Amino acid sequence: MEFKDYYKILGVAEQADASAIKASYRKLARKYHPDVSKEHNAEQQFKEVGEAYTVLKDPEKRAEYDLLRKQGTRRSDGGFQPPPDWQSSHENHQGYSHTSDGDFSDFFDSIFGASRGGSRQSDDFRRSTSQRGRDLHYKIALFLEEAYQGCQRQISLRVAEPDQNGVVKQRDKTLNVKIPAGVTQGQHIRLAGQGELGIGGGKAGDLLLEIEFAPHPYFTVDGSDILLTLPVTCWEAALGATVEVPTINGKVKLKIPKSANSGNKLRIKGKGLINKGEKTTGDQIVTLQISLPKVHSSEANALYQQLAECESNFNPRHVFER
Structure with a gap:
């Protein structure tokens, strides 16, 4: 089947409006009238x-033709291959006889149905149903x-939609959008009917929202667990302490055990993310992380010196001496 470039035949641009298409048709019809x-x-x-002109003057048919023109494949031998699973939105069309005898090409009949209620149709275009939007x-x-x-979040996106003249354009x-509680990284939320419009009365496509987590100033995520690095003083680590810790839904008191070290991990149960699939909540x-002041007072230095003398038998690097 040979592809018909209707824009080229009429000598108009793809963005031409209805008046330009009509004017070009009248000029060429006079020129070629038998x-x-x-x-x-x-x-x-x-x-x-x-x-x-039959196709481009009709916004619905023009939009369908533009979609086919964009997604189909033109072969080197002049033939044309429609996109996979292409479904035409038209069957038989009466009263389209702008030509001398109403005899349309195989290409036209394959897209829009035989011109006089006949049965000529390409094997590539047999299903005469509407096409769902992307x-x-x-x-x-x-x-x-x-x-x-x-x-609740407001989002903006660009969608391809035909205008009143059938020209497919990008629209903001x-x-x-309502985001339910407990969504997770990588989860998809489907908004039915919010995708691109269908062709020939076909249903609109859907909008698939993919959830991503924005970087947090101090939290990271591992599955449904929330991770936090907590700075503590050396005396809190040595003596033990109870400190305030931020969580995803407010601060809580956390007990630091005596003789704690950097890298020790403590678990706060139930303060992670909700896993709706498993009906559980992470921790x-x-x-x-032991943290020291950048500058010590003379009194603090004296105390550190006294501590060093009291703990002279402790050597944390003894593992290197084996």
Whole structure:
């Protein structure tokens, strides 16, 4: 089947509006009318011009043609291969006889049905049903607090839609989206009917939101567990202490055991993310990190000297002496 470039046949740009298409058609119809034209092959040219105008003057058919033109494959031998699973939104069309005898090309009949209720149709285009719109994908970054509690977010995206003349253009679209509590990294939320519009009355596609976690100033995530590195003083680590620790939903008291070391991990049960699939809640894992002041007072230095003398038998590097 030979592909028909209706824009080229009418001599108009792909973005041409309805008035430009109509004007070009009238000019060419007069030029190639078989009763007056002396052009070579005028009758065939007249038929092609009429067929092109039949499609491009109708916004719905033009939008379907533009989609096919964009997604199909033109072969080197002049043939044309429609996209996989292409479904035409038209069957038989009466009253489209802008040409001298209403006889449209195989290409036209394959897309829109035989011109006079006949049965000519390409094997590539047998199913005469509407085409569903494409699904769209959008990544949305959430703070951990938003993922934990749920939130409302406004998102903006660009979608391809035909205008009143059937020209497919990009349009900005804004949506208010409700994010449920307990979403996880990489999870997809499907918003039915918020994708690209269908062709020929077909259903719109869906919008798939992929959840991403925005970097947090002090939390990281491991599955449903939340990780926190907690600075503690050397005296808190040595003597033990109870300190305030931030969690995803407020501060809690955490007991630091005596003789704690950097790298020791403490678990706060139930302070992680909700796992709805397993109906469980993760924990918060706190990793201790001993921190010292950058500058010590003379009194502190004296105390450190006294501590060094009291603990002179302790050598943390003895493992290197084996």
